Amino acid sequence: MIKKNDVIRIFKKKLSDLKKHNKHYFDDDNPVISDKDYDELKKEIINLQEKYNFLKDLKLIDNLVGFPPTKKFKKIKHLKPMLSLSNAFDKQDMIDFIKKIKNYLNDHENNIEFFCEPKIDGISATLIYENGDLVKGLSRGDGITGEDILENLKTISNIPQKIKGDNIPKLLEIRCEVYIGKKDFFKIKDKFANPRNAAGGSLRQKDPKETSKIPLRYFAYGFGAVEPMKFLKQSEFLSKVADWGFCVNSLSQIATNIDEIEKKHNDIDAQRSSLDYDIDGLVFKVNDLNLQKRLGFTSSFPRWAIAYKFSAEKAVTKIKDIIIQVGRTGAITPVAKVEPVTVGGVVVSNATLHNEEEIQRKDIRLGDVIQIQRAGDVIPQVLMVDKSKREKKSKKFIFPNKCLCGSTTVKEISKSTKKEDAVRRCLKGYDCKFTAREKLKHIVSKEAFNIDGLGKKVIDQFCDLGLIKEPSDIFQLNYKKIKSLEGWGELSVNNLEQAIDKSKKISLDRFIYSIGIRHIGQENAKILASFFISIEKFFQLFKPKNRETILKNLVELDGIGQTQIDSINTFFSNSKNINIVTNLVKKLIISEISLEKKSGFFSSKRLMFTGGFKNMSRSEAKSIAEDKGGKVLGSISKKLDFLIVGNSKPTKKKIDQAKSLGIKVITEKEWDKILNS
Numbered sequence: 001m002i003k004k005n006d007v008i009r010i011f012k013k014k015l016s017d018l019k020k021h022n023k024h025y026f027d028d029d030n031p032v033i034s035d036k037d038y039d040e041l042k043k044e045i046i047n048l049q050e051k052y053n054f055l056k057d058l059k060l061i062d063n064l065v066g067f068p069p070t071k072k073f074k075k076i077k078h079l080k081p082m083l084s085l086s087n088a089f090d091k092q093d094m095i096d097f098i099k100k101i102k103n104y105l106n107d108h109e110n111n112i113e114f115f116c117e118p119k120i121d122g123i124s125a126t127l128i129y130e131n132g133d134l135v136k137g138l139s140r141g142d143g144i145t146g147e148d149i150l151e152n153l154k155t156i157s158n159i160p161q162k163i164k165g166d167n168i169p170k171l172l173e174i175r176c177e178v179y180i181g182k183k184d185f186f187k188i189k190d191k192f193a194n195p196r197n198a199a200g201g202s203l204r205q206k207d208p209k210e211t212s213k214i215p216l217r218y219f220a221y222g223f224g225a226v227e228p229m230k231f232l233k234q235s236e237f238l239s240k241v242a243d244w245g246f247c248v249n250s251l252s253q254i255a256t257n258i259d260e261i262e263k264k265h266n267d268i269d270a271q272r273s274s275l276d277y278d279i280d281g282l283v284f285k286v287n288d289l290n291l292q293k294r295l296g297f298t299s300s301f302p303r304w305a306i307a308y309k310f311s312a313e314k315a316v317t318k319i320k321d322i323i324i325q326v327g328r329t330g331a332i333t334p335v336a337k338v339e340p341v342t343v344g345g346v347v348v349s350n351a352t353l354h355n356e357e358e359i360q361r362k363d364i365r366l367g368d369v370i371q372i373q374r375a376g377d378v379i380p381q382v383l384m385v386d387k388s389k390r391e392k393k394s395k396k397f398i399f400p401n402k403c404l405c406g407s408t409t410v411k412e413i414s415k416s417t418k419k420e421d422a423v424r425r426c427l428k429g430y431d432c433k434f435t436a437r438e439k440l441k442h443i444v445s446k447e448a449f450n451i452d453g454l455g456k457k458v459i460d461q462f463c464d465l466g467l468i469k470e471p472s473d474i475f476q477l478n479y480k481k482i483k484s485l486e487g488w489g490e491l492s493v494n495n496l497e498q499a500i501d502k503s504k505k506i507s508l509d510r511f512i513y514s515i516g517i518r519h520i521g522q523e524n525a526k527i528l529a530s531f532f533i534s535i536e537k538f539f540q541l542f543k544p545k546n547r548e549t550i551l552k553n554l555v556e557l558d559g560i561g562q563t564q565i566d567s568i569n570t571f572f573s574n575s576k577n578i579n580i581v582t583n584l585v586k587k588l589i590i591s592e593i594s595l596e597k598k599s600g601f602f603s604s605k606r607l608m609f610t611g612g613f614k615n616m617s618r619s620e621a622k623s624i625a626e627d628k629g630g631k632v633l634g635s636i637s638k639k640l641d642f643l644i645v646g647n648s649k650p651t652k653k654k655i656d657q658a659k660s661l662g663i664k665v666i667t668e669k670e671w672d673k674i675l676n677s
């Protein structure tokens with residue numbers, strides 16, 4: 001029998017050949033083997049992976065077979081970003097979603113009308129029409145910049161190249177999902193891993209003639225830029241574009257409360273397998289476009305829409321081992337190593353066991369036969385244990401009370417609830433090399449320093465070699481040594497050096513997020529940055545005496561609660577953290593909160609709120625002020641231009657302070673007037 005290592009070696013060799021041919025084919029336009037041989041090579045790779053499950057675990061062919069990255073297409077900036085959606089997995093998530101919307105709108109009386117659409121599991125694209133003519137067609141790309149795939153999109157029948165009808169906006173951008181029907185996929189299934197991959201691969205063929213060979217379809221689901229904007233509702237928009245000849249999904253409907261939402265979700269889930277296209281959930285969108293505009297976006301998602309995923313796929317497997325993993329906050333997560341099993345088309349060999357309590361509650365043991373489920377992209381979890389299949393000699397799992405670094409772990413008591421945390425933690429921070437490694441991975445992540453070429457695996461490699469111990473080491477790497485490492489060369493090291501150099505310039509909010517204070521996510525980091533404004537002010541936190549006063553002031557910031565304040569205090573009470581942050585800051589250029597030059601009433605002005613408003617939440621007021629060119633700050637200082645005072649419980653002290661500093665005070669009535677101006 002062929003040995004596992006040999007299979008892996010052969011597989012890797014074939015992948016590296018494919019990579020080479022992808023480059024010749026897609027980037028250089030210069031294939032060196034025939035299409036037949038190329039297809040054969042891809043087929044061999046897929047077959048090998050089908051035959052040897054352990055190859056799937058290696059996750060080596062992602063993005064490679066049928067959907068290679070290419071420099072082939074021209075990059076074009078989207079007129080409006082193409083963002084993704086946040087996910088809901090159960091009724092409670094949907095209840096929370098509705099609650100958040102009502103809070104944001106400060107409207108707890110009226111029912112919100114949702115338009116509910118199937119979430120098509122395909123590839124998103126955007127079509128731009130000028131005076132009814134299709135002039136541009138882009139892939140999503142990274143959401144900000146897409147690829148010019150117009151000619152390929154034109155091969156899809158039913159995508160109008162000229163819209164016929166009345167009242168067509170001068171500029172109309174149609175967002176759509178391109179997919180391949182399940183029946184059509186069946187005919188070409190040997191070439192691609194799944195229908196989504198096939199659609200992606202086909203759309204990104206360099207030659208539109210190749211695209212036209214694969215029968216692609218699409219559903220229009222939304223709009224980007226539209227001028228003039230005449231639609232009032234999402235449902236109205238979709239019915240209008242259907243009149244204009246676009247394909248629109250016929251299962252979409254309105255739902256106005258949680259029961260209708262649940263019913264719709266169950267009904268369509270039941271029809272799912274009989275549909276000729278893959279769907280992985282339903283998208284619920286606030287139907288009123290005016291409300292959508294008011295709700296706007298968080299840093300990554302619209303507040304007015306959510307993807308309510310269908311319940312996860314399940315599978316049965318056996319626990320081979322239980323290990324623990326250490327997160328960047330020191331959280332100890334037990335993980336079950338299971339016999340590889342396919343769940344929803346993906347081979348799973350790990351399942352999270354969440355925490356000690358979960359293991360005890362479900363009495364999960366080594367060797368147990370378990371049912372697991374995989375929801376969305378999250379790590380699969382254990383649903384239940386089949387105790388009838390348990391071996392007699394099996395023993396209860398004893399949760400280790402030590403971290404991988406050897407130090408004793410603890411369950412903290414929450415200061416606010418006085419309850420013991422379910423999660424065990426290692427509190428050594430950077431003194432635990434396992435926690436430190438995860439912190440470093442967080443620092444280089446996309447939302448933090450966003451360093452191209454310095455991903456999790458590279459951090460592991462550099463930590464193993466002792467090249468990086470703390471964040472500042474990232475900015476003083478020994479590139480000479482890296483050049484000599486396997487897998488690194490002149491070009492990749494130069495690229496890495498450039499990417500690291502570029503990332504040295506960072507905004508204060510990103511910096512605050514990067515240092516990984518527990519409970520301080522991106523949104524909170526932004527709030528803190530607009531409070532501190534500059535790194536010099538932020539540094540005041542390092543001094544115990546100043547820290548106390550600052551923390552007291554933070555209480556008044558919207559979005560910052562006692563949990564965050566306690567966490568900031570704990571972080572800066574640790575001298576190691578202070579050293580690490582100080583060393584890091586020395587390597588960086590941290591920009592002050594800058595005033596974006598946006599036109600509007602508050603253009604280039606700094607403002608602050610106190611008190612609540614009748615018709616909107618504080619979050620909405622803040623986002624309106626920003627839309628009108630202003631920067632909302634979290635503390636009163638001479639730098640402030642306006643203090644806006646809502647009628648509901650304003651803080652008198654702030655008004656007095658503002659007046660004494662000569663800051664203009666705006667009443668709720670005046671604020672309403674500004675909004676209507």
Ligand code: IVH
Binds near residue numbers: 305
């Ligand atoms: S609405 C602001 N509606 O899902 C984002 N998306 O995770 C608005 N998708 O990129 C997206 N069907 O590719 C929307 N009916 C639908 C959809 C849909 C599929 C895809 C789309 C989008 C992704 C969001």
